Every structure is written in C-alpha cells, then in structure tokens.
Amino acid sequence: MKIAIIYDSITGNTKKIAEAIKEACNEHEIIFGDMDTDINEADLVFIGSWTDKGNCSQKVKEKLEKMNHKKIAIFGTAGFGGSEEYFENLYQRIKQCIPQTNEILGHFYCQGKMPLTVKDRYIKMITEHPEDKKLQVSLENFEKALTHPDTKDVEDAKEFARRMIKRCV
Numbered sequence: 001m002k003i004a005i006i007y008d009s010i011t012g013n014t015k016k017i018a019e020a021i022k023e024a025c026n027e028h029e030i031i032f033g034d035m036d037t038d039i040n041e042a043d044l045v046f047i048g049s050w051t052d053k054g055n056c057s058q059k060v061k062e063k064l065e066k067m068n069h070k071k072i073a074i075f076g077t078a079g080f081g082g083s084e085e086y087f088e089n090l091y092q093r094i095k096q097c098i099p100q101t102n103e104i105l106g107h108f109y110c111q112g113k114m115p116l117t118v119k120d121r122y123i124k125m126i127t128e129h130p131e132d133k134k135l136q137v138s139l140e141n142f143e144k145a146l147t148h149p150d151t152k153d154v155e156d157a158k159e160f161a162r163r164m165i166k167r168c169v
C-alpha cells in the first residue's frame with residue numbers, strides 16, 4: 001500500500017506527529033512532505049494541520065478541497081486542546097472542507113505548545129483586565145500545552161496510524 005503523510009506545521013508540533021505516523025507506517029511505501037506534495041498515487045492519505053483560529057490552516061483547507069476518491073486520516077495539534085470536546089469541534093470543522101467522494105477513516109488530535117509571545121500577550125491582557133477569569137484560564141492552558149506533543153501523544157499517534165492502516169487492508 002502507498003501511504004502519503006502530508007502536514008502543515010509552523011513551529012514543529014504537527015511535524016513531530018507526522019514523523020511518529022511515518023514511523024508506524026514503515027512497512028509501506030511512504031510519500032512524506034508538505035501541502036505541495038503530489039499524493040495522486042497514494043491509497044491512504046494522512047493529512048495534518050496546526051490549528052489557526054479554531055480551524056485547520058488555509059493550506060490544509062485548500063489541499064483537502066481538491067482531494068477526491070481518497071481514504072483520508074486526519075491529524076492535528078492545537079494549543080487549546082485540553083479536551084476531547086474541543087478536538088471534536090476541530091474535526092467537525094475540517095470535515096466540512098472534504099469532498100464527499102473521499103472516505104474519512106478517522107482523526108487524531110493532541111495539544112501543541114504555543115510560542116512564548118502568546119504568553120506575553122496574556123500577561124499584558126491580565127494586567128489590563130485582572131477581573132477577566134477567562135484570561136487566567138488561557139494562561140493556565142498555555143502552561144499545560146508547553147510539554148506537548150509529549151511521549152504519550154507520540155505513542156497515541158502511532159497507535160492511531162496502525163488503526164487507520166488496518167481499516168484499509
């Protein structure tokens with residue numbers, strides 16, 4: 001089976017998950033790269049994105065919209081991803097970009113650390129609006145995200161990849 005693993009990653013979190021998936025697919029022929037990668041020959045496509053304003057990146061969206069008659073497995077990382085509910089919402093949104101000729105096999109998300117500039121922004125906002133409890137929660141979430149993707153996320157991604165492959169054979 002030919003497996004494509006394509007991803008869009010700005011700071012490396014989604015790339016780390018893509019590499020874990022690649023490792024789990026090592027018995028197959030692999031096509032690996034960014035959104036410009038030619039995936040025509042692939043039987044199964046893992047497509048991964050960072051989260052931008054509550055959705056997948058624009059590049060991933062454009063790639064998905066052009067895909068047809070593929071088996072697709074979605075993966076992604078998100079800064080605010082502390083809950084399954086948040087991840088499920090991300091999945092529901094990305095699903096809407098995928099033409100119905102494709103078959104979606106499953107999805108995997110984990111949290112991904114955010115740049116320190118985000119923390120600086122929260123601290124500045126908290127100083128200006130100390131009464132805003134949501135900002136405090138955002139700051140706590142920032143700290144939680146700092147260790148992700150961690151070893152467990154990487155192992156979970158590999159397990160996800162093996163499950164997706166089983167659905168194809």
Ligand SMILES: Cc1cc2nc3c(=O)[nH]c(=O)nc-3n(C[C@H](O)[C@H](O)[C@H](O)COP(=O)(O)O)c2cc1C
Nearest residue numbers: 009010011012013014050051053054078079080112
């Ligand atoms: C401009 C920008 C917007 C972001 N918007 C969101 C968002 O809406 N929801 C979220 O969970 N994370 C958001 N994040 C966090 C990233 O999606 C997260 O850190 C991700 O793991 C980055 O992946 P990468 O290292 O592969 O680029 C945003 C980050 C940036 C820089």
